[in-house]
Amino acid sequence: MTVLVLDNPELMARAAQAHANSMQTETMSESPRKPHRMKFHFGFDKHRLNEEDKTILKEHAGYLKAHPEVAIRIHGHTDSFGTDEYNAFLSRLRANTAAKLLQAEGIEGNRIEVVGWGSAKPLTNKDDNAANRRLELEYLSEQMAKVQ
Template sequence: MTILVLDNPELQAKAALLESHPVLSVETMAEATRRPHRLRFHYGFDKHQLNEEDTAILRQHAAYLMAHPEVTVRIHGHTDRFGPQDYNTFLSRLRASATAKLLKAEGVRESQIQVTGWGSSRPLARPEDHAANRRLELEYLSAQMAKAQ
């Protein structure tokens, strides 16, 4: 009987991913090793749920994070400037928390996720461009960068 011992963190993560998701193929694992390019998602007015297409992309981010346990993601929630600042801060955190919940449900470890809600304090575009400012942004950090901050 031969026992294979994995002391490579990347191989351990891939083995754990296959064990927790036995329907994943080798092709799916190869896709999981590449980070999805899309890091910004937009919301409708006063909404905190994303559409199905955005959710599918977030699931790809979850697969990437599971394949790379050394990586941390910061989820930044933002709003437009309509409404009181307290509510906008709440809504931005709600957006980021809903995304964190989805990633955790897909198997991402809680220690890999950081959540921030900025409200309307960090607009992407001019404050008058409300739709562009209602967004969620993902920021990837290596374990070494996260420890330094």
């Protein structure tokens, strides 16, 4: 067996840096990216997610698994039809549907916050009912969560 001994510190440093860069690139490419879609819409008086929405939420779960320092807040919203009490209930039901899916994918419940706004925070104007029947995801880093 032949052993090569390098007596050139500069060459050794460059080799170490190249190895570190290749390891970092591999780690970054293996880590799932945060999905761009953060809003999910519902039909009138509905709280169930369609299959496409479920797939995207599972991608969010993959991102959360890869980043245990990140928590998520799920905001549920409704249109302006119905009483304030019912809309508050429906908005929480929508947000809880997403939270349950994330938990089924292995995300701990203490990393998920659910908020139901009812019809109090319309996306556009109160008359754009289809746009206002939604849930929104908000990512929280550990530092952000401590400040809030």
